[in-house]
Amino acid sequence: MKHFGLLARLITGIVFGTLLGLCGGWFGISESVGFVSVVRLLTTFSSLFSSFLSFMIPLIIVSFITVGLAELGKKANRLFGITLLLAYGTTVISGFVAFFIGKAALPMLIQPISGHVLEANAFEPFFSIEIPPLFGVMTALILAFTLGIGMANIKGSSLLGVCRDLQKIVTGVLSRIIIPLIPVHIACLFCSIAAEGRIFATVKMFASLYVIILALQLLYILSQFALASAVCRKNHFKSMKNVAPAYFTALGTQSSASTIPVALGCAYNNDVEEDVADFCIPLCATINLNGDTICLVLGAMGIMIASGLTPSFSMFAPYIMMLGVTMVAAPGVPGGGVMAALGLISSMLGFTPAMQQLIIALHFSQDSFGTATNVTGDQAIALMVNQFDHMQERKNS
Numbered sequence: 001m002k003h004f005g006l007l008a009r010l011i012t013g014i015v016f017g018t019l020l021g022l023c024g025g026w027f028g029i030s031e032s033v034g035f036v037s038v039v040r041l042l043t044t045f046s047s048l049f050s051s052f053l054s055f056m057i058p059l060i061i062v063s064f065i066t067v068g069l070a071e072l073g074k075k076a077n078r079l080f081g082i083t084l085l086l087a088y089g090t091t092v093i094s095g096f097v098a099f100f101i102g103k104a105a106l107p108m109l110i111q112p113i114s115g116h117v118l119e120a121n122a123f124e125p126f127f128s129i130e131i132p133p134l135f136g137v138m139t140a141l142i143l144a145f146t147l148g149i150g151m152a153n154i155k156g157s158s159l160l161g162v163c164r165d166l167q168k169i170v171t172g173v174l175s176r177i178i179i180p181l182i183p184v185h186i187a188c189l190f191c192s193i194a195a196e197g198r199i200f201a202t203v204k205m206f207a208s209l210y211v212i213i214l215a216l217q218l219l220y221i222l223s224q225f226a227l228a229s230a231v232c233r234k235n236h237f238k239s240m241k242n243v244a245p246a247y248f249t250a251l252g253t254q255s256s257a258s259t260i261p262v263a264l265g266c267a268y269n270n271d272v273e274e275d276v277a278d279f280c281i282p283l284c285a286t287i288n289l290n291g292d293t294i295c296l297v298l299g300a301m302g303i304m305i306a307s308g309l310t311p312s313f314s315m316f317a318p319y320i321m322m323l324g325v326t327m328v329a330a331p332g333v334p335g336g337g338v339m340a341a342l343g344l345i346s347s348m349l350g351f352t353p354a355m356q357q358l359i360i361a362l363h364f365s366q367d368s369f370g371t372a373t374n375v376t377g378d379q380a381i382a383l384m385v386n387q388f389d390h391m392q393e394r395k396n397s
Helices: 002-026 033-074 080-109 137-151 158-195 199-232 240-253 260-269 274-287 290-306 313-326 336-349 353-396
Strands: none
Touching (some): 002 353, 033 137, 033 313, 033 336, 033 353, 080 353, 137 158, 137 313, 137 336, 199 290, 199 353, 240 260, 260 274, 260 353, 274 353, 290 353
16 A cells, blocks of 8 residues: 555646646746746755755665675576576567667657747756765666676675665665655656646657557567467466466555565466476566566657657667666665666766656656566566476486
């Protein structure tokens, strides 16, 4: 229920901010000192929040990716490699499929949003505070890879303990400060957009993205079970009925980790061996991120087109490849995927703070369906890993 509350607060923030921003035009006070001051006050909060978020991004990357890679390395066994390959491979493929579909469809559905209706400086924040990150995003990524892979191959645990403590601190900041304030931040953003006269174009863009994202997520679930059917030489579309409890649980919790107990029961009901399910389902909960990838690729493309930019394959190919790694062990909270990926979005796609706010709003508002896609895909991967395990056993016997 807690996560439903977050979604409800997010929707409330969007509606409240939009109505407040539109009030200026409705009552003819769009240029009055009082109305402009209110919007500027909300813009000030949004500016301060964005600065703090930018400061936290490298810490999120270092703490979660470092610990995630270190712990994944300790779980290695004969099935680890094939599970990792399937999870990462399907995640990357989902990103490229999303890119090509977006390249074909989005330019017909989304038009560049025109400039401000009011003066460009009307809603500047009253003041801003620069909070420089401790280091850049790429430095954070390389540091996380180096530390994570290194700790996975040494016997010492002291540094890993320090990184786990850092992860707990960052998780606390996310769950107690950033996540609760996201609805307020989004309300401020949509108030500014509505006051500037851009709300209807923005809502149209979001609606177009929702339709394509949700449709592609459902199609991708079907494609994963088609792949499982081909690998196992068995019609696993029939197995999808046993996966429904995990799908709807994820839809409500918005957390792959919280859905693990239900997902394990679904895997058992699909005749996945218990030892395989116990290994595969928890692992895939952190590395199989098809739903998030589809949203973060299509959403980024749509926002770029609306901003008058042209998404290119040369720009998105490395971004998609890095997404599959960057979101490993993303925070176990709603929206963790986009929080972990913000560094890539800003450094590789050149997103401005305003564009980052839009991708956060988009991802949070569809996160239930993205998580449900991830969890359902975990079941297909478990079926394939189970088949490979049987083949290995027959080979060894």
